[in-house]
Amino acid sequence: MFAFVLQNLTSLLLAGVLVYVVYASDRLRNKRPVQQMLLGIIFGVMVMSLGMNSISFKIIPTQFDAKAGPLIFAGYLGGPIGAVIAGACGALYRYSQGGAAVNIGIFMNLATPAIGVAVYYLRPARNWPVTSKSTAAYLMLALALLHIVPLWYLSRVNQDPDAHVIAAQVAVGFASIGVLSTLVTWQVLNYAFRFANVTVESADSVKKLDLAMQMSGMGMFDQKKDSLGPFFDEGLMSIYGLDRPAGQVLMPEWEALIHPEDLPRLQRERQQMWQGTQTLNKTNFRVQRSDGTLRYIRASWIADLAKDGTTSRIIGMHADLTDIRDSEKLLQDSRNRLEHIIEKLPGVALEVDGTGPDGPKLLYISPKCHKIWGVTDQEFYADPSLLMKMHDPDDIEKFLKVLYESFETGEPIFHRYKITTRDGQTRWLDYHGGTDIEKGRALIKAIILDATTEVEAQKKMERESEISRRAQKNESIGQLTGGVAHDFNNLLAVILGNLELLSDRDVPPVEQDLIDTAITATLRGADLTKNMLAFARQAPLTPVVLDLNSVVREAKNWIGRTLPESVNVETSLLAGLWPVKADRASLESALLNLTLNARDAMEGHGNLTIETANVRIDQAYIDARNEELAPGRYVMLAVSDTGPGISQDTLASIFEPFFTTKPPGLGSGLGLSMTDGFMRQSGGTVQVYTEIDQGTTFKLYFPATNMQQEQITTPEMTDHNPAHKGHKLLVAEDEKSVRETLVKVLEHSGYHVTATASGDAAFATFEADPTFDLLLTDIVMPGKLQGTTLAKALRARWPALPVIFMSGYASEATVHGNGLRPEDIRMMKPVQRTDLLDAVAKVLS
Incomplete structure (x- = not known):
């Protein structure tokens, strides 16, 4: 009995070892059909082995074995493939043994794995190949029920009167040993699966660690006391540029790879480790490979101490930081270039964290801020509120609103505002920036440019534009005023001249009052045009x-x-x-x-x-x-x-x-x-x-002028001497009504008057009869010769000719010629009769 149990347990344990090998194999991982086939083979061999180790009991006339467990698990874990292989092995072995009830024996060798296949499909394993307790119970129950078939068969074929009792004893015996075999096989397999899973996970962890070390540029260092050199794994060999598998590296070879500037320090630190004065150490050094490339290494060491406190070995990890150092260098170069660009900008770079518990935190402001605000960057870092204190108070609310809108919409910001610098100056700044949410922080990033020069230039341009607009406006008003004054003065000249002619007649007092009133109104009209010309800067x-x-x-x-x-x-x-x-x-x-x-x-x-x-x-x-x-x-x-x-x-x-x-x-x-x-x-x-x-x-x-003030002399009153009467006067006036009024006034005073309608006609008239004593001419007339050019043309041949100029437009004389002499008299229309006659008498005298 003991030998039977021992031999069967040994076979089952051997099966467990073989199953462990199948599931722990890296080559067979994730290849279930192959694994199921191998399980069928293993369980089939175990079935034949267990069939050889049978046992009999005196009270039951048959041989019992423990192959039911491997058969049923061949079906459950091996599936149809495993069931066929194991069942065939069992059936062939039973057939080869012969004896009584061969048929029922072959049937049981085929039916038992078939039950395992049925349970495999009816209760599929959630964590295959591990079998749960409930599934094991189902398998044992199904196996027990399966023995009803041999019970029925044996009771039919046996003619002994006690055949059904013997059949029952045989069936119960096979069922009991089968259930026990299933239970033991289940436990052996579960342990095998657990050990295989641990082995697989350990192998995966080792591979992951190796992969992580290789990907992170790390390698293991191990040196024992009194050894010729340290042990390098493959990762460390790769870091040092040594093209060979893991192994020992002699000390001279290793030290030759250390940068000469770092070797003395590294030797001192390792010496302290060997002396036991330092058990943990982290250090950085450089390695110069044989191809000349430079690598940056960080070494983490730990000393393994013996019982006497001395260091027996040094173990460490070396990490290749070259990529990090290169990235840091590139980052620093980028920062240097960015700072150089920012330094050349006419403004300041700014970054603010708006989520600080104590208010906005200034993360960065370029040093050029001193040129704009008159405050250094260190002063701003110490007190960021200075930015708002120097901001235009009337603009702060608008500026903050723009910032909040940018956080909501993500749109960039442009805002122009003014500040008051530390020395009291006003500067205009252009804010170009945006907002962003990074890792829960509300960041404000901007470039602030000094726009003072631009704003001042814009204001200057606006002032110049306003000056130009006003000049054009004044010029337009002047042209309009001058035109109106010219025409209106001509009308007033006709009205005034005729009124004064009427005033010389003997009229009733009532009519004389009306004439005087009309003359007064005419003179007020003349004053009005004179005021208009004064505004237009064209007054005489x-x-x-x-x-x-x-x-x-x-x-x-x-x-x-x-x-x-x-x-x-x-x-x-x-x-x-x-x-x-x-x-x-x-x-x-x-x-x-x-x-x-x-x-x-x-x-x-x-x-x-x-x-x-x-x-x-x-x-x-x-x-x-x-x-x-x-x-x-x-x-x-x-x-x-x-x-x-x-x-x-x-x-x-x-x-x-x-x-x-x-x-x-x-x-x-x-x-x-x-x-x-x-x-x-x-x-x-x-x-x-x-x-x-x-x-x-x-x-x-x-x-102001440098000229001396002239003495004011009282003008002499001109006497309208009758001796002046009878002189010949030539009048040039294009307005017919004005011309007729002049002729009447002058003839009424005793002068002989010849009137013409243009300068050209006046020149022809004078040329035909050069005996005229005086030329009385308007300045602006149709034709080639204007008033000034007419006087110039006549004086070219008759230099002593006196001329009186009349104008309804203040600037006519300066615009249309330079024929006026200092002694010439210029009169502004409308001219009162007395002023006209005084001027004629003065010239003729």
């Missing part, structure tokens, strides 16, 4: 050298009569004031206009101050209304009041023609525009300074 000026202090002193007398006693007038006149050259009448008119405006602004109560000063402008100056003022010496005349001031909206329009804040009927809106035109025509400018509830100051800037 007679500039003389003036002392503004004298003008102010004389004007103070009549200014006082225009102001109520509740307005206090003060003057502050600079001694040694430079002389200026200006039209006195226009100057007095401008001073009167500013005085009356001040009176109205103060509503009759307050202080009015008139002051003068010398001003020197060293470089080109653009005034507050975008008008350029050339460098030089200027004399300032200022008129200040203590009124309510002028609002910004009103300030932009006060010099526009016909603009007024006064009620209807109390102001024409031409006063300031006329003053402005007069100043610009005189080469100066007018400036206004105002504060709400404080008052307003108008400053007139006149170019």
